[in-house]
Amino acid sequence: MHYWLMKSEPEEVSVDDALAAPDATVPWTxxxxxxxxNFMRDHMRIDDGVLFYHSSCAEPGIVGVARVASTPYPDPTQFDPKSPYHDPASKPESPRWMLVDVQVLRKTxxxxxxxxxxxxxxxxxxxLKKGNRLSITPVEPAHWRRILKKLDAKT
Incomplete structure (x- = not known):
């Protein structure tokens, strides 16, 4: 089992948006x-743990615990000319961009x-590393346990 931190801008998809979706599951487009x-395509597996992180907002941070809910599949936004994520170089027969579905288990x-x-x-x-701007990063098992402990502590 692997663990991940996945960033989402709350204006794009918030933890509340995900919880309101059917089965509290959203495609990570x-x-x-x-x-x-590559993390999604090559390493994520169903039931891997996910820390749902709000970025590009007033107070960035971990706001939910989730799980990977699907195997990787092509991100349909790459083929949609109306999408801000459209990639005209990507072709349906050889998609460039993949996604997984993420199911929020609880808001924190x-x-x-x-x-x-x-x-x-x-x-x-x-x-926390200087210069890191990746929207998906691996989380070590010890870090996962420590973060869950902090989230479950009565503060």
């Missing part, structure tokens, strides 16, 4: 970075960046 795509308090950074046990968490 719009990934246009090869490394993030916002575990914001300052609190993540303040925890010495999380100093190597990829999302």
């Amino acid at each position: 719009g990934v246009r970075n090869y490394q993030a795509r 308090r916002n575990l914001a960046l300052p609190e993540l950074r303040a925890d010495p046990e999380l100093q190597d968490l990829v999302v």
Whole structure:
């Protein structure tokens, strides 16, 4: 089993939007970075753990716990000329961009960046590394356990 941190801008898809979707499941569309795509395409498996992270907002942070709910499949937005994620170079017979479905299991308090950074046990968490801008990053099992502990603590 693997663990992931997946960033979404709340205006695009928030944790509340995902919870309101059928089966609390949304397709993770719009990934246009090869490394993030490769994580989904080559490494994600159904039931892998996901930390749902709001980015590009007033207080970025982890706002939910989710799971990978599908195997990878072509992102349909790459073929839609009306989509901001349209990629005219991608062809249906050889799609460039993939996605997985993500099912939110529970909404959490916002575990914001300052609190993540303040925890010495999380100093190597990829999302905290200087210059990291990937929308999908792997999470070490020890980091996963520590974050879940922090989210479950009564604060």
